[in-house]
Amino acid sequence: MLDQTDTKILGALQRDANLTAQDLSDQLNLSASQIGRRRQRLESEGYIDGYSARINPAKLGLSVQGFVQVHLSTHRPDQSASFSRLVDTQSAITGAWTMTGDADYLLRVYCKDLSALNTLLHEVLLAHPAVARVHSQIVMDQLKRDGPLPT
Numbered sequence: 001m002l003d004q005t006d007t008k009i010l011g012a013l014q015r016d017a018n019l020t021a022q023d024l025s026d027q028l029n030l031s032a033s034q035i036g037r038r039r040q041r042l043e044s045e046g047y048i049d050g051y052s053a054r055i056n057p058a059k060l061g062l063s064v065q066g067f068v069q070v071h072l073s074t075h076r077p078d079q080s081a082s083f084s085r086l087v088d089t090q091s092a093i094t095g096a097w098t099m100t101g102d103a104d105y106l107l108r109v110y111c112k113d114l115s116a117l118n119t120l121l122h123e124v125l126l127a128h129p130a131v132a133r134v135h136s137q138i139v140m141d142q143l144k145r146d147g148p149l150p151t
Contacts (some may be wrong), residue, residue: 002047005030007151009038010047014148017051054145062110064117065139069103070125073132083130092120103135114138 002010008028012019021032021039028035042048057065072079087096087107095108111117117136125134 006038006042006047009035009042011148011151013039013048013051014151057110061112064109064111064113065142066109066111066117067137067139068107068109068121068125069099069135070105070107070131071102071133071135072104072130074130075104076130079130083128086124086128090120090124092116 005028009024012024012027019027021036024030024035024039025032039048057063070083072083083105087093087105092109092111093107094110097106098104099106109117109120111120117138121134121136125131
């Protein structure tokens with residue numbers, strides 16, 4: 001079970017994963033050793049999956065962000081597994097979800113330009129034998145970055 005201190009640690013680490021035990025200690029008025037033990041427990045129990053840096057896509061020349069709904073023509077397990085493997089091989093696809101509703105999958109993509117997005121849609125996704133159609137939406141502006149989970 002998580003107590004209030006654990007949720008404060010998780011919240012602080014979501015805002016800045018570089019915080020040291022001493023930094024957290026200063027914020028939460030606990031000893032650095034207590035913070036270290038709690039953080040280690042949160043990691044070992046799977047509350048913390050890992051740590052990563054948030055990179056600015058524009059600085060990498062990725063000027064097009066989009067969402068792609070994928071509709072399959074067949075839902076055979078081998079075809080679904082094959083599509084999943086395809087998604088894993090494409091670095092332009094940064095997130096993928098199976099969905100309820102009309103679309104089978106929702107993909108978040110980042111591409112350098114519209115031509116690269118077109119190639120991804122037509123030569124990669126639509127070329128897969130299980131894909132019936134795709135519906136893409138280009139992000140015009142992102143009002144809120146992926147934020148921390150509520151704690």
